[in-house]
Amino acid sequence: MKLGMIGLGRMGANMAQRLMKGGHQIVGFDPQAAARKDLEGKGAQTADSLTALVAALPSPRTLWLMVPAGEATDANLDALLPLLAAGDTIIDGGNSFYKDSMRRAKRFAERDIAYVDCGTSGGIWGLDEGYSLMIGGDEAAVERMRPIFESLAPAKDRGWARVGPAGAGHFAKMVHNGIEYGMMQAYAEGFSILRHKAEFDMDLQQVAEIWRYGSVVRSWLLDLTADALKKNPDMSGIAPYVADSGEGRWTVDEAIELNVPAPIITQSLIERLRSRDKDSFTDKLLSAMRNEFGGHPIKKA
Structure with missing residues (x-):
């Protein structure tokens, strides 16, 4: 053809x-x-x-x-x-x-x-x-x-x-990408927890390799995660900024329109938006409120 x-x-x-x-x-x-x-x-x-x-x-x-x-x-x-x-x-x-x-x-x-x-x-x-x-x-x-x-x-x-x-193909892909958001967020959070347990000094790439075989969380995304950790274990030189191309937003909008609860996909989208706020007014105001009602100290910028 x-x-x-x-x-x-x-x-x-x-x-x-x-x-x-x-x-x-x-x-x-x-x-x-x-x-x-x-x-x-x-x-x-x-x-x-x-x-x-x-x-x-x-x-x-x-x-x-x-x-x-x-x-x-x-x-x-x-x-x-x-x-x-x-x-x-x-x-x-x-x-x-x-x-x-x-x-x-x-x-x-x-x-x-x-x-x-x-x-x-x-x-x-x-x-x-x-x-x-x-x-x-x-x-x-x-x-x-x-x-x-x-x-x-x-x-x-x-x-x-x-x-x-007509439309069903792109609808399925939209939901596919929403699921992808949630899976990526779960992997990222899990490996961050491992990294923050400093006393164990875990090799994150090693753990990823273990999980790739036989584990219930094995997936192609995990394969790619293992490869990324091998290339750059500390994620050095990478800004903590995560873009989105729109499908996650559309999935959340559709879930609301259909009255379908989708907290994982929704929160993974929120986390991407949060990653872009380098000077969070929200967090500053939260700190100020704690100081107002409880006298809790404010960390100066």
Whole structure:
């Protein structure tokens, strides 16, 4: 199958390479010439505009988007819509908000263009390990794209599936990332407790390696944690600032809307927000209140 790949950042380029290994032909587009040149060096064809990209694909066309969620995705879709025809398919493999995917699918369906939302997990390791793919959209459209998903997944018969109609793929990925927040927070807190027990002077990387085999808390995230501790046991040079890309917030919002208690995911998001407050007014006021009601000393800055 010959398909277009829009967005040749690290993950998009890796996905293009895995597809080529699966026997697919790739025509890639990215506004950055260096990204296009890099993919050309790996054996793919590239185009220097969306118009040229669409022209290089046989009908019915298949285009895979790997661009940031929100405005960037909408901008690309706005530009693509007049270039496409009935029977074409767009797959959004980024981290779009599921309600945006539902809206976009409806818009493209009016032109008889299939819109498939594909929640994609696997990060930079997906090139070698394969990607976990949570897919939403019309059942027939997803089935037509089966060769693509089979090439990207860890195996043809596992790691991917259609999970529901338009929006369902990105909804599943949103919740997946919310769970990821909680798991990461638990690992980080646990290893911090071990580190603070100074009298035992534990080798945290050693403990992580023990837990990787046979333990009920073993996981790929633990494998990555062990690797990080091996490279940098003291986390030196790393600022205590944790970003979030939006999916955790969306998961918490959805939990509230559905009246589903999600304290772990919610608190893990709060901790990320807290990590960015370098001059916490909250903590200063708490200290002042303790001084007011109990005369407790205030630590001066």
